[in-house]
Amino acid sequence: MNKYYIILSIIISFLNACSSGTGNKKEQKADSLIHGGSAKNKNSVNDLAAILSKREVPVLCYHHIRESKPGESKNMKSYSVSPSSFASQMKALSDSGYSSVLPDQLYDYLVNNVELPSKPVMITFDDTDGEQYSIGAAEMQKFGFKGVFFIMTISINRPRYMSKEQIKNLSDSGHVIAAHTWDHHMVTKYQGADWDTQLSNPKKQLEALIGKPLKYFAYPFGLWNKAAIPELKNRGYQLAFILSSKRDSIEPLHTIRRMIVPGTWSTNGMLNAMRATFNK
Numbered sequence: 001m002n003k004y005y006i007i008l009s010i011i012i013s014f015l016n017a018c019s020s021g022t023g024n025k026k027e028q029k030a031d032s033l034i035h036g037g038s039a040k041n042k043n044s045v046n047d048l049a050a051i052l053s054k055r056e057v058p059v060l061c062y063h064h065i066r067e068s069k070p071g072e073s074k075n076m077k078s079y080s081v082s083p084s085s086f087a088s089q090m091k092a093l094s095d096s097g098y099s100s101v102l103p104d105q106l107y108d109y110l111v112n113n114v115e116l117p118s119k120p121v122m123i124t125f126d127d128t129d130g131e132q133y134s135i136g137a138a139e140m141q142k143f144g145f146k147g148v149f150f151i152m153t154i155s156i157n158r159p160r161y162m163s164k165e166q167i168k169n170l171s172d173s174g175h176v177i178a179a180h181t182w183d184h185h186m187v188t189k190y191q192g193a194d195w196d197t198q199l200s201n202p203k204k205q206l207e208a209l210i211g212k213p214l215k216y217f218a219y220p221f222g223l224w225n226k227a228a229i230p231e232l233k234n235r236g237y238q239l240a241f242i243l244s245s246k247r248d249s250i251e252p253l254h255t256i257r258r259m260i261v262p263g264t265w266s267t268n269g270m271l272n273a274m275r276a277t278f279n280k
């Protein structure tokens, strides 16, 4: 009988320990930020100020990794980086001492003050292009870098885009799979059922594919509006990424800045632009 009570009390104290750790407090603090953080909550205002005061982490954004085609417009050229330039840029980042960081780390840095490596960089890819897998991930692997792949789900398994297996493989090898809507319509145009079509369904589809929760989003064209932010938060998106426009002073977690690397830049030009864009 005594043994029974001893075992029971051990189990109860273990359960209590699990439910009262500091992790819970952190989650509650973060929760107030994610789900609103209005001025009535003093803590969340302080958290907002703290987030805004932190040094920005450089976030690079790539689209196509291929030679630009003859006669291609300047605009299209800015979305294509040649395989040799991409390889040179990854080598230069590594040679300069940069470490790749992922969105979980960025979130913990911004919200919970968890330290990052001394020279962090986030490497991101938009639009599901097949060469992001065959060239992008393969080059990054040489330097131990991991990246973030923002997938528009309509393109999965189409010619020249990534297959389901490739996306799963990226996730299994430590890269992060994130959402980039269903069909790349701009968020600023959404009404009614569009929110579920573009934000909920892709999240569910990708979560089923990779077997992990999906928490991060990139706005097509980097365009966002105020209406999008509660829709993202309600669906469990903890960070959302824009392009190089200004981040929002009220919603910095849902307006994380990124820099497109145009194919016209030299490797040194890319490094200089990165430092100039993200260093305050």
Ligand SMILES: [Zn+2]
Binding pocket: 126, 127, 180, 184, 219, 220, 221
């Ligand atoms: Zn895109």
